[in-house]
Amino acid sequence: MAPEAAPEASRSELSAQEARRAANRRKVREHRQRLRAQGMRPIQIWVPDVHAPEFVAEARRQSLLVAQSPEEAEIQAFIDSVYEWPDDEYGQ
Template identity: 75%
Template sequence: MGPEAAPEARRAGNRRKVREHRQRLRTQGMRPIQIWVPDVHAPEFAAEARRQCLLANASEEGAEIQAFIDLVYEWPDDEYSQ
């Protein structure tokens, strides 16, 4: 058995574990999906968020938009205040 065999055996073991895990989930009635979401760490995300906030604030409906945000926004103080 060469030096490449150990890493390949680990990869094969990992693939087997993942396959078994996915099969257990399927047995429970689950199915895999893939979703793509914005990268909140990207500078472009922050720039776009700022641009949209400025547009909302400058619009005629700015106060109404902010009132809606205040209405639906709930921050669990207990969980994050520590």
């Protein structure tokens, strides 16, 4: 007995998918054109992946070093004295 073939999308389904993709590309292109007309330009930045186990481990290591530092209380007092919490609906 021959194995069953995997179901394939019909031509109309593929055409509908292609039409949606084309519409999405058009919307993105138009959105970018509007932003450029406002004097904006696109940029790409790379940032650390805060979900990566290595990042989490290093952040924890550094936090523990600061917390165990003899100067921790003095450092925290300085930070508290210069940091101003913004007034918002969650402020105290």
